[in-house]
Amino acid sequence: MIKIGQYNTLEVVKQVDFGVFLDGGEDFGNILLPKSSVPAGTELGDNIEVFIYFDSEDEIIATTEQPFAQVGDFALLRVVGVCEIGAFVDWGLRKDLLVPFSEQRRRLEEGQDVMVRIYTDKASGRIVGSTKFNRFLDKTPANYTVGQEVQALIAETSELGYKAVIEGEHWGLLFKTESFGKLFPGKKLKAYIKEIRPDGKINLSLQKAGRAKVDDLADKILTTLGRKGGSLPLNDKSTPEAIFKEFRTSKATFKKTIGGLYKKGLIVIDREGIRLNDN
Numbered sequence: 051m052i053k054i055g056q057y058n059t060l061e062v063v064k065q066v067d068f069g070v071f072l073d074g075g076e077d078f079g080n081i082l083l084p085k086s087s088v089p090a091g092t093e094l095g096d097n098i099e100v101f102i103y104f105d106s107e108d109e110i111i112a113t114t115e116q117p118f119a120q121v122g123d124f125a126l127l128r129v130v131g132v133c134e135i136g137a138f139v140d141w142g143l144r145k146d147l148l149v150p151f152s153e154q155r156r157r158l159e160e161g162q163d164v165m166v167r168i169y170t171d172k173a174s175g176r177i178v179g180s181t182k183f184n185r186f187l188d189k190t191p192a193n194y195t196v197g198q199e200v201q202a203l204i205a206e207t208s209e210l211g212y213k214a215v216i217e218g219e220h221w222g223l224l225f226k227t228e229s230f231g232k233l234f235p236g237k238k239l240k241a242y243i244k245e246i247r248p249d250g251k252i253n254l255s256l257q258k259a260g261r262a263k264v265d266d267l268a269d270k271i272l273t274t275l276g277r278k279g280g281s282l283p284l285n286d287k288s289t290p291e292a293i294f295k296e297f298r299t300s301k302a303t304f305k306k307t308i309g310g311l312y313k314k315g316l317i318v319i320d321r322e323g324i325r326l327n328d329n
Contacts, residue, residue, distance in 0.1 A: 052077060200222075
């Protein structure tokens with residue numbers, strides 16, 4: 051079954067001067083892969099991974115070009131034009147992606163970078179984009195456990211912190227007090243389920259909870275010290291930015307962790323930083 055707006059592996063069934071035709075099955079027949087996209091040495095019977103979408107004439111076509119995202123994905127895309135029916139965003143293909151006015155939470159402007167959900171419109175069958183995420187998220191009960199590692203995509207900022215899309219299916223909130231490093235719409239990162247509230251809303255953390263995050267960081271600090279000659283120019287007086295750059299963690303967790311290592315006699319903390327305790 052051909053998946054429009056996604057990658058498919060299809061067989062070459064015919065060669066012509068302007069490209070090759072791929073087997074699209076009973077529903078779609080032969081699908082053209084233009085000559086500019088045909089891999090060198092392609093022969094009849096070869097299977098090629100292609101992206102299937104609609105060209106400027108609204109005909110189904112194949113390409114070996116790779117879009118920035120496909121149907122079902124959220125992606126940060128640049129608005130390249132506005133017309134009477136909506137805005138067009140660059141998604142990495144020759145034909146730009148339409149975000150209709152009816153699918154815009156706020157009017158989009160040319161040159162703007164915006165988070166877009168790509169989907170297939172059931173009425174027209176066309177691939178379009180939307181900035182109205184609520185209609186795609188939280189449609190199924192959140193089956194996560196506290197402490198579970200998940201993939202998150204920063205979608206937008208709020209007064210409380212950052213709203214993130216969890217595993218492409220649910221909304222999550224990362225409070226400002228739980229965030230560190232450079233966060234911005236479009237950034238993908240690893241996160242942890244901190245809390246599932248009675249109303250079903252999900253709070254996230256960028257670190258494992260409690261003892262687990264300290265133990266993981268302790269191992270990482272000792273390994274890094276061993277790799278870098280036994281010392282690092284970081285201590286409890288270092289800036290949060292310097293600590294995050296090296297260990298991708300908050301200053302509070304770093305201080306707690308090196309304090310524990312010091313009490314165990316594994317490291318020495320001085321004005322220059324931390325070092326392995328040779329004694």
